[in-house]
Structure formats: structure tokens, C-alpha cells
Amino acid sequence: MVPLVYHTSYSQLVLPARHPFPITKYQHLQQYLLTQGIATESQFVSPAPVSIDALCRIHSAQYVQDFINGTLPAGAIRRLGFPWSENLVNRTLHSVGGSALCARLAMEHGIALHLAGGYHHAHYDFGSGYCVFNDLVFAARELIDNGLAERVMIVDCDVHQGDGTATLCQQEPDIISLSLHCDSNFPSRKPASDYDVPLAKGMGDNDYIHTLKETLSYLIRLEKPDAILYDAGVDIHQDDRLGYLDVSTQGLFERDSLVLNIAKRAGIPLAAVIGGGYSTNPLHLSERHSQLFIAAKLLWQEE
Template structure:
């Protein structure tokens, strides 16, 4: 009995020490002019809020390495990758991206990409993990666009494929903008399925077809949005034996988002995230969450909106941990 009690206490100690893996790097936040349209400071604010709310428990962020050339070139034209790494991006492409393509912007893109690679590996190991950046889904194979330098999710999936860690994966992209870059990169890959549910009349004007696109009308609210998602997601998840799901939890479907055209409430975003994560995890499929888009002049409000992903994922993580603990000790 004493041995069993000690064994149980050791397991309890292990479970108590573990918490949801969350990935962050200080370089996620690069300097931009104060009047720039992209809210770069949100990445610092997201990390600060995660710490302040105790979502890391007694641990800390997982810190990624900057993605090396070899990783990024799995998803992007090596010529373009070289241009970014050397801060020599042609002005035409830089304008399409929307950033001054300096060395610190390149480092930020490499770190965010490395962060999504790490998030993918952590999800495979632990079942669930989240990045505090990522979801740069407008970057196509040839070049970046729409505030997206490298397509971090595409690079992560290519790295995991090349490593033999996964074969089949599903991308669930619920950012308000269509995931044209991800669709472009995986258009000929039978093992990666891209699903984008987005505003029909929003950026990009020329959309690249995903394997499944669900284009939504302007001003769609919570109930209709969630019904549309519930009508397709279960069938998608049962379509294949997925090794991994990457979830782009963009918060720009919010009704007050500066670049969104939908009308979700804060509760709607929370319900959406919980539905996606619980549905995926109920099938035992690992899920890697990335931040996605969100635009507001109020950085604190925006960070709070984004951290919905991490709060929700942690809640589900803790419920799974309690269930595992009960199973082991019961």
C-alpha cells in the first residue's frame, strides 16, 4: 500500500508540474512606426497578459530557435528566402508584404516560424500546444503578402513531414481573411488538407482555392457562424486519420475589429475556440494553435481578445489532465 501511495504521489507531482505548452520569443515584436497599420505591440502585450494571468503556472514560455534557411525553403522559393534573410527584398514585394523589410523584421519572421515548428512538435508530444504568434497565412510559395513574410504553419508542416513526425495534417483557418498562401503552398500535397472559413468580401481580392473554403456574408453573428462551422468540422475530422491539426485562431471576425467584416462577440470567439479544440481533442488528434489576425488601436483590448485561445486551451488541457489523473489513480 505504501508503495502504491508513493507511486500515486509521484504521479500527482508530475501532473501538477505540467501545464499547457505555450511558445514565445521576445523577437516576435519588432519596431514599426507608431502610425503603422499592423499592431506589432500586440505580441508583447499577449505575452505579458499570459504571465499576469498565471497561464504558465510555475513554468515559463517555450522559446523557439529562429527558423534556419533549410526549414523555410521547404515551403518557400529559396530565392525569396535568401532575399528575406539578407534584407534584400525587392520593393515591389516589400510593399505587398506591408513591412519595411529590415533585418529585425526578418528575425521576427524566422522566430515566429520557428515558434510554430516548436508548437507543432509540442502538440505531438503533449496533445495540445499554442504559439503567441503565427498564422501568417497570406505568404505564398513565391513571396510574402498581407503582413505575412513566411507562412509559419506551412513551414512547420513541411518540417514535420520531412522529419517523419507526421503524414496527414489538417489546417483549420478561422482568421477572417482567406488563407490564400497556405492554399497555394499545399495545392499539390495530398497529405495536407486546408480549410478556410472567412469573410467573402475581405482581403485577398484574388483568393487561391483551399481544399475547402467557406465564404461568409458580411456582418454574420455568433449563432450563424457557429452553425456554419459545426456543419463542416466533424466530417472534416473524420475524413482522414489526421496526425495533427494546426488551428489559426484569428480574432478578426470580432464585430469591432478594424479589418474584419464579420460580427462575432467576445463570447462567440470563446465558444468557437472551445468548440474547435474540444472537437479535435475528443478524437485524440493533437492540436497546435497559432494566433492569427486581429486589428485594433487598443492594444490591451486586442491582446485580451487573442489570449482567449490560450485561456480556452489551458482550460481544456486541465480537464484532460484531471481525466488522465483520475484514470491512472482510480
């Protein structure tokens, strides 16, 4: 049974009217997985909030404290994209803790999935693009520091480049950052990941899957990671508001199946986060994110 990590705080954030971030998508996704028979209640595990001291292993202590206390400058809040609130703090601490828990569960079960996460725009001393703290680098560091892995690969398939992950991993030689992203998209400045694969605007299913397969198969042989953290962002979808690629829902399923299959065949534990996905239609968004969970269920049922 595939462990699924979820906390009710993920969607308990009050945003201004017409705010572009679909904050209810986490709650909708959990309900969709249950009502469609993709998951059962017994699969869900609730995370504890991450500690402030732990966050300071990868982030500036001043930045962490200013966020927790609500004393970030107005410009830093605008860059985050969320208004500050106690609910935002609670949600952030639980979701980062959720990605760390997901990584630990993956080492135990071979796979685990998180119904949130993918905060790859968070840098050492500032957040950006709805990302406060970098859960991917944090979870990788937790695995390494606790002796559960020696080398961790972050496979980022969100449509946007993981610029925060790239800058943080420049100081982390045992964390390998791979980003496949639309080149003509946010952020405008793209610092170097260990491996960047810029994709042409409008790329469709076949070219996307081929590029991913060739890249990931090669890098796993080259880098030999002990664990994979997979950002399964669905903003590569052809109808995503912030995308610019032309990947179908079937293409999402094929992508997720490919990544999970490659990791499983190589015997590498994989923890996945759902990453970005932007639609005003909750059902459409749930369907897109659910492809990851369907792929995992089908693959692990084969055993």
C-alpha cells in the same frame, strides 16, 4: 500543463508612426496571460530561429535569400506591408521556428499554443499582408518529413482567406487546407483551398459556431488527419478594424473551445497560432486573443 511558445523578438520591430499593424500585441498578450493568471512562466518555451535551408523546402530559394539579404524589390516590400530590417528578419525566423516548435510540442503533449504565427498570405515566391514565410505549411511539412504525422489539417479561422496556404497546399497532398473566412474581404483573388467556407459579411455568433461545427466535424471524419494546425485569428471579432464579421468576445471563446474539444475528442494533437487581430487598444486585443488560452486551460484542467 499546456506548452506556450513565445520569443521576445515578436514585438521588437520598429514600424513607422501610424503603421496599422499592432506589433506590440505579442508582448502585451504574454503579460496579460501572466497577470491574469491564465498562464505561468514555467509554461513558456522559447524557439530557435528556423534555418534558411529548411525554409527552402516550401519557398523559392531566391525569394528566401533576397529577403534575408534585404534585396527584395521595392514592390515586393510594399506587398509585405513591413519595411525591411534586420529586426524583421530576426522576428520572422524565430516566429516560423516558433510555429514548428509548437507543432512538435503538440504531438508530445496533445496541445500547444503559439503567441504568434498564422502567416497564411505568404506564397511560394512572395509575401503579402504582413506574412513573409508560411509558418502553417512549414510546420505541417516539418511534422510529416520528420515522421511525426502522415496527414496534417490546417484549420484557418482567420477572417481573411489563407490564399498563400491554398496555393502552397496545391503541391502538398498530405496537407489539407481548410479556410473559413469573410467572403467580402482581403484578398480580392482567392485561390482554391482544399476546402473553402466563405462567410457572409456581418455573420454573428450562432451562425458562425454552427457552420464551423458542421464543417470541422465532417472533415475530420472524412480526412482523418494525424495533427491539426489551428489559426485562431481574432479578426472575426465585431470590433476588429479589418474584420466585417459580427462575432463577440464570448463567440471567440466558444469557437476556440469548439475546435479544441473536437480535436481532443478525436484524439488529434492540436497546435494553435494566434493569427490576425487588429485594434489600437492593446487591452482589447489581449482579451480577444486570450480566449484561446482560457479555452485550452479549462479543457486541459478537466483531465
